[in-house]
Amino acid sequence: MSVKSSSRSRSQSSTPSSILKRPKTLTSRVSEIQNKPSKVTFVLPHTQKVKSIFSNYIQNGESREYEQLVIMIRDAKLTDNDLSSLLKEATECISVLDQNLRLFVEALLAVQWIDKGPEVVSEYQSFIVNLLSAHNYHAKMVIDRLVKLFLPNPNDPDWPDGIPTDQDCSKCINVHALFNLLLVVVPMCQDILVSSIYSQFPYYNRSTHIHEYYIHNLLWILDYRQNLRPDILSLIFSKLLIMDVNAPREEIEKYLNADENIFTMDEDSKSVRSSTTAFTQVNRHILAHTLDICLDKVFNYFISECHDAQSGELVWEKAKKLYLEMLPIFDRIILPTYDMHHVQFIMFLMTCFKTTIAEAFLNYLWKKVCNPNGAPVLRQAAVNYIASLVARSNYIPLAMVKGTLQQLAEWIHSYISSQDGFEYVNSDVRMHSVFHSVCQALFYIVAFRHKDLVESKKNIVFLQSLNMAKMVTCRLNPLRVCQPAVVQNFAAVTRKYQLAYCYTVIEHNSRNTLPTIYQDEKGAIIMSNNTLNTFFPFDPFVLERSGKKIEPFYKEYQEAEESNEVEMKETSDADDDFLYNEASTSSKNKSQQFSYGSSPGFKFK
Structure with missing residues (x-):
């Protein structure tokens, strides 16, 4: 063979192949993706060597196997045998699982x-x-991770009738069993747990479930840690x-009266059912549904905690303890909050368990009213x-109603007497x-309970002893300041039973409606219409599911029947005749008039 031919042959055989691979078709690429497993199966390559991996990492700084172990635990799909x-x-x-091995933990x-x-x-437990x-350094990280298990998948549906599914119940049992062990073995976990459940409580706009x-x-935590109940x-x-x-x-009432589903989603950002804050858009009906479900769960807890599971009878010691734990919460959170609608009914529910609780709660409130050092807004x-x-x-029995009226009347007359001592009020x-x-x-x-209070002559004599005529005609003129709906219904009752004559004062006040202009502590000019800015906390409860716990103990308004025109014509007061005729034209709307927006309302649903 010639050198030329051999050279040519050698050059042909040594020619490097192209570094560009033959392009794959789209079909082959899709096939590779589909056939590729989404998760690697965990196969522990370090059997009986985990301790040596830790030792090499801590003593010699060899991090490769340690990092591979951490990555494998984090990314692999673990079977029960592998995890065990x-x-x-x-x-x-x-x-050796101290701070240096935090990533593994x-x-x-x-x-x-x-x-x-x-x-x-x-x-695992x-x-x-x-x-x-051994290492309480990891306590906060562990507790925070366990508390996160109190949050479900956002796409999970609501529980039917508030009862957990068997699967969810099984998961919760495992978490709470671990918490119960930790709180016994490591007492310092208790404070960390309270802090964690505070910080991880869902934002109020999250889903109902x-x-x-x-x-x-x-509430499940309270089954094995009663001492955490006030905090929780x-x-x-x-x-x-x-x-x-x-x-x-x-x-809520507006859509209930319109026979609409108040919990229907509305995607229109301009809908009156939605409210936009500085951070988020709130659907008020979804929020009301969430509140209803949560309150129902809380009401169920209070009922079950205070009653025997078998007989259903009240367990007085438990009810008393829970009531005393609720008073500081009521005092600190509920009482100072204006214009609530439903949360405060927890106190209504507790007082219906036993008359003794209702009496204690009324005495507790009355002490606040009589405390001259208390803030006026809290006394109100x-x-x-x-x-x-x-x-x-x-x-609440009639004797307690009369006792309350007696306390109020004595305080009012004492206050009037103290002001009469001044030349100018x-x-x-x-x-x-x-x-x-x-x-x-x-x-x-008096307007609400008048039918109970006039059933006998003895009760009417009691109402007369309250001397309500002096209250309405005193120089402080409460009829001018009280809510108009309260004034009108009170006037109708007192005139019918000849307890006081209010319409002359009402007519005089209607001719003197000039507002008061004053300057507040910040220098702003404020105009007041001289009417109490107040609300009655136990106005109608309109949430459907939780409202079923309240309805059996709730009293609706029964308006006073007006005297007939023959009786009224015998009245010598011309002003009263005029006002009666004016009032009678709207008597059919009396209950609606007393059911004004901010309270009091008279229809339960």
Whole structure:
């Protein structure tokens, strides 16, 4: 062979192949993606070597195998056998799982374990308890991760009738069993747990099921940690209060009266059912539905906690303890909040358990009213609770109603006497706000409970002894300041039973309606119409599911029947005749008039 030919042959055989691969078709690429497994199957290559991996990492700084182990735990799909084997090896290495091996601990905490088999769950719980017993440094990380399990998948549907599914119940049992062990073995976990459930409570605009699931688990904690009840109930009511003030009763009633589903989703951003805040858009009807479900769960807890599971009878010691724990929560969270709609009914529910609780609650509120060192706004709120509870509850006996009226009347007359000693009485409504609120409370109770109070001559004599005529004609003129609906209904009752004649004063006040202009502490000019800015907390409860717990104990308004025209013509007061004729033209709307927007309302649904 010639050199030339051999050279040519050698050059042909040594020619490098092209570095460009033959392009793949789209079909072949799709086939590769479809056939590629979405998750790698976990195969532990370090059997009985986890401890040596840790040792090499800590002592020699060899991080490659350690990082591979962490990545494998984090990204692989673990079977029950794999996870059980890994947990057993990790348990044998508890002594070295300090801050340096935090990544390994985080990877194990991220493992989905609550729906595994009983053996794996037991191994996992044992590992966590041993870990925190030896290294409390990891306590906050572990507790935060466990509390996150109180939040379900956002796409999960609501529980039917608020009852957890068997699958969810099984998951919750595993988490709470671990919490119960941790709180016994590592007492410092208790404070961390309280802090964690506060920080991870769902934002009020989250879905109904997320709130339902989370509150269900918080109440579950109380089964094995009663000492945490004040903290947990305080958290729950403070969060429900935010929902309550953002879901007004008027908005709900408007759609109930229109026979619409108040919980229908509305995607229109301009809808009156939605409210846009600085951060988010709130659908008020979805929020009201969430509040309804959550309140129903809380009401169920209070009922079951205070009653025997078998007989259904009240367990007095438990009810008394729960009531005393609720008072500070009511005092700190509920009482100072204006214009709530439903959350405060927890106190209504508790007072219906036993008359003794109702009496204690009324005495507690009355002490606040009589405290001259208390803030006027809180004293006014307290007397509004008294009036609303006495008027709306059908379980409070008549003797207690009369006792409340007697207390109110004595205080009012004492206040009037103290002001009569002055030559000039300050006409500024703000100076006598508590007095006017107490007067309005008495007027409100008389108007609501008048049928019970006039059943016998003895009761009518009692009403006469209250000397209501002096109240309405005193120089402080409470009829000018009280809510018009309360004044009109009180006037109708007192005229019918000749307890006081209010219409002359009402007519005089109607001719003197000049507003008061004053400057507040910040220098702003404010115009006031001289009417009490108040609300009655136990106005109609309009939420459907939770309202079923309230309805059997709730009293609706029964308006007074007006005297007939023959009786009225015998009245010598011309002003009264004029006012009666004016009032009679709208008598058919009397209940609607007394059912004004901010309270009091008279239709339960």
